[in-house]
Amino acid sequence: MDTSQGNPMMDDSITPQPTKDGGPRIDCRNIKVFYGQAEAIHDVSMSFPDRAVTALIGPSGCGKSTFLRCLNRMNDTIENCRVEGKILMDGEDINDADVDPVLLRSRVGMVFQKPNPFPKSIYDNIAYGPRIHGLANGREDLDAIVEKSLRRAGLWEEVKDRLSAPGTGLSGGQQQRLCIARAIAVQPEVILMDEPCSALDPIATARIEELIDELRNRYCIVIVTHSMQQAARVSQRTAFFHLGNLVEMGDTGQIFTNPREKRTEDYITGRFG
Amino acid sequence: MSDHIVSAYSEELERLSADLLKMGGIVETMITGACRALVSNDLDLAKEVVLRDPLVDTIEADAERQIVSLIARRQPMGHDLRMILSAMKISSELERIGDLSKNIAKRAQRLDENVNVEMRNAITRMAQPVSRQLKDVLNAYATGSADKAKAVWSADDDIDLHYNAVFREMLTHLVEDPRRITAGAHMLFMAKNLERIGDHCTNIAEFVYYQAVGDYLSELERPKQNQF
Numbered sequence: 001m002d003t004s005q006g007n008p009m010m011d012d013s014i015t016p017q018p019t020k021d022g023g024p025r026i027d028c029r030n031i032k033v034f035y036g037q038a039e040a041i042h043d044v045s046m047s048f049p050d051r052a053v054t055a056l057i058g059p060s061g062c063g064k065s066t067f068l069r070c071l072n073r074m075n076d077t078i079e080n081c082r083v084e085g086k087i088l089m090d091g092e093d094i095n096d097a098d099v100d101p102v103l104l105r106s107r108v109g110m111v112f113q114k115p116n117p118f119p120k121s122i123y124d125n126i127a128y129g130p131r132i133h134g135l136a137n138g139r140e141d142l143d144a145i146v147e148k149s150l151r152r153a154g155l156w157e158e159v160k161d162r163l164s165a166p167g168t169g170l171s172g173g174q175q176q177r178l179c180i181a182r183a184i185a186v187q188p189e190v191i192l193m194d195e196p197c198s199a200l201d202p203i204a205t206a207r208i209e210e211l212i213d214e215l216r217n218r219y220c221i222v223i224v225t226h227s228m229q230q231a232a233r234v235s236q237r238t239a240f241f242h243l244g245n246l247v248e249m250g251d252t253g254q255i256f257t258n259p260r261e262k263r264t265e266d267y268i269t270g271r272f273g
Numbered sequence: 274m275s276d277h278i279v280s281a282y283s284e285e286l287e288r289l290s291a292d293l294l295k296m297g298g299i300v301e302t303m304i305t306g307a308c309r310a311l312v313s314n315d316l317d318l319a320k321e322v323v324l325r326d327p328l329v330d331t332i333e334a335d336a337e338r339q340i341v342s343l344i345a346r347r348q349p350m351g352h353d354l355r356m357i358l359s360a361m362k363i364s365s366e367l368e369r370i371g372d373l374s375k376n377i378a379k380r381a382q383r384l385d386e387n388v389n390v391e392m393r394n395a396i397t398r399m400a401q402p403v404s405r406q407l408k409d410v411l412n413a414y415a416t417g418s419a420d421k422a423k424a425v426w427s428a429d430d431d432i433d434l435h436y437n438a439v440f441r442e443m444l445t446h447l448v449e450d451p452r453r454i455t456a457g458a459h460m461l462f463m464a465k466n467l468e469r470i471g472d473h474c475t476n477i478a479e480f481v482y483y484q485a486v487g488d489y490l491s492e493l494e495r496p497k498q499n500q501f
Contacts, residue, residue, distance in 0.1 A: 228348075228350060229348055232350075256350050256351065256354070257350075257351065257354055257355065257487065258351070258355070258487030258488075259351055264351075265351045265352060266275065268350040268351050269277065269349070269350050269351045269352060269353045270277045270278050270279060270282065271275050271276065271277050271278065
């Protein structure tokens with residue numbers, strides 16, 4: 001899959017700097033989320049290490065997606081939704097008034113459940129972000145970013161001869177990798193994935209999982225998944241949410257072989273909670 | 274522990290652990306049978322013990338098939354995963370105990386008239402704590418008790434002491450009358466088999482403990498008295 005090895009095109013110019021002193025990329029403190037009066041997330045504190053995959057698992061409605069959306073202020077776009085607490089990214093509170101949410105979302109990219117390429121060419125899907133953020137100096141530079149991003153997303157070989165074809169014409173798995181390439185193109189530090197494989201077949205899923213494994217050498221990745229096997233396969237840390245609470249967080253191996261909390265045990269083994 | 278949402282999964286796990294307990298029960302009767310056959314020189318009983326062994330092997334093979342199927346179809350996690358892995362190990366430990374018991378029963382049929390009652394009693398004396406260890410560890414398994422498992426695990430040095438005593442006693446009998454050497458050699462193997470059964474019981478105790486707690490009993494803490 002990895003076509004980047006030893007490839008001069010894959011210099012690290014679009015790789016984020018590691019965090020200072022190797023600390024967490026994102027540090028969340030006492031996060032509460034309200035929809036109107038209803039509190040959906042109850043005082044959750046957790047941090048996300050750099051260059052590692054953290055999986056958020058839990059039953060539907062447990063708040064894991066709501067929590068994920070806090071990390072790039074996607075909840076701002078939902079009326080009635082209010083977030084309390086501090087989310088520090090490289091020491092800076094992302095909810096500060098002077099933080100531009102658009103800029104933040106380029107640093108914290110997101111991939112959704114259903115692949116959502118723009119109704120544009122494959123090339124323009126990738127080039128759009130770098131253009132509006134002014135990351136490219138001219139066409140040549142832009143071409144290089146498009147190629148690097150597609151290579152890094154493991155899609156280049158499959159699409160290099162039809163870059164002007166519409167992104168929506170690709171298969172589901174290819175579309176999802178296109179969306180990952182699009183997120184990478186704007187030089188994010190963090191990639192959020194909200195059930196990125198639930199609409200894909202097992203082979204396309206395996207490709208995405210392989211890609212996630214490669215990407216974790218460069219990014220802080222947070223993935224929400226309903227598949228515990230997927231969480232077990234791709235992540236190094238796993239957090240279990242239940243009814244808006246963070247029940248338990250730990251090394252993935254420990255969570256799936258020997259969880260400390262009974263609610264985690266009941267959930268991962270498929271028992272009534 | 275409450276039931277799985279998929280009830281067939283719970284039933285499969287229950288069946289696996291029931292099969293293991295059944296296997297344990299048969300193996301238990303094999304040890305006691307072999308020792309009873311020895312002390313009363315009951316050759317029919319000894320033969321019968323030998324014939325029970327294939328049943329143990331069959332259950333073990335079937336348990337292994339169940340385990341492979343559970344892993345492939347259910348992708349077990351947490352306690353279920355530990356239970357299944359432990360079952361795999363425990364079934365092969367029980368199978369070994371069955372083999373060793375069978376071997377005692379086989380040797381019991383080969384003893385000649387030179388064996389005296391004291392020699393027979395010495396082996397039986399040692400068999401008692403070994404049987405108790407097996408009974409206790411099966412009980413720990415049935416109840417999923419880490420404490421009971423740990424108690425069995427710590428009690429193995431008692432068997433080692435018994436073994437050392439039997440070994441010395443047997444040598445004394447052999448020195449007294451060299452005609453006893455053939456039978457005595459068989460009986461030394463019997464004692465060694467019992468000592469090995471004790472070790473297998475502690476292995477089972479370790480797996481029961483792992484299943485219950487998710488941690489490993491450290492080999493370092495356990496007292497060892499075995500000199501031979």
